[in-house]
Amino acid sequence: MKNLLVVLFVGLSASLFAQDRTVAGETFPAKLDVKGTQLVFNGAGLREKYTLDLYVAALYLPKQTTDANKVISGNEIQAINIKIVSNKVTREKFNETVKEGFEKVTEGKATSAQISKFQGYFSAPIKDGDDIQIIYKPGKGTAVIINGSYKGLVEGLEFKKALFSIWLGSKPADSGLKNEMLGKA
Numbered sequence: 001m002k003n004l005l006v007v008l009f010v011g012l013s014a015s016l017f018a019q020d021r022t023v024a025g026e027t028f029p030a031k032l033d034v035k036g037t038q039l040v041f042n043g044a045g046l047r048e049k050y051t052l053d054l055y056v057a058a059l060y061l062p063k064q065t066t067d068a069n070k071v072i073s074g075n076e077i078q079a080i081n082i083k084i085v086s087n088k089v090t091r092e093k094f095n096e097t098v099k100e101g102f103e104k105v106t107e108g109k110a111t112s113a114q115i116s117k118f119q120g121y122f123s124a125p126i127k128d129g130d131d132i133q134i135i136y137k138p139g140k141g142t143a144v145i146i147n148g149s150y151k152g153l154v155e156g157l158e159f160k161k162a163l164f165s166i167w168l169g170s171k172p173a174d175s176g177l178k179n180e181m182l183g184k185a
Contacts, residue, residue, distance in 0.1 A: 045180025101166035108161025
């Protein structure tokens with residue numbers, strides 16, 4: 001009987017931990033399947049600016065961690081899922097913010113050609129409700145998928161380090177969001 005209770009508790013605990021996560025009204029899966037590789041939800045948070053809610057971003061990793069440097073330097077499959085929650089986020093503002101973010105990063109290195117290529121994936125209007133996935137694949141690069149449509153890939157680990165540093169680096173766009181994505185808040 002005691003063993004049965006342990007088995008039931010472990011099974012129930014596993015199912016509770018595998019539940020979707022809702023952050024700022026946006027739901028993220030507990031696990032993200034990237035071509036057969038399972039990534040786990042690490043954390044998520046709301047990006048605000050001037051009291052406006054802009055987007056919710058979630059970090060997915062092979063194994064949970066609170067160590068930003070481990071995530072940034074990691075040469076393993078990782079993903080950031082961004083859900084736009086405001087019509088104030090436009091293509092122009094998004095690309096300008098990305099450009100500013102790359103200027104501030106201290107980790108990794110992104111060439112101007114790589115930044116332009118990345119920004120080119122955001123040529124269509126961005127609107128409230130858009131779902132953006134940024135997925136790093138070792139040996140390949142950083143893929144961009146918008147609303148389920150593959151846009152392209154920017155090669156190189158150093159680019160990924162710089163890109164992920166926009167959210168998780170020593171000078172992040174939003175330190176509160178950084179802590180939430182790292183599961184610290």
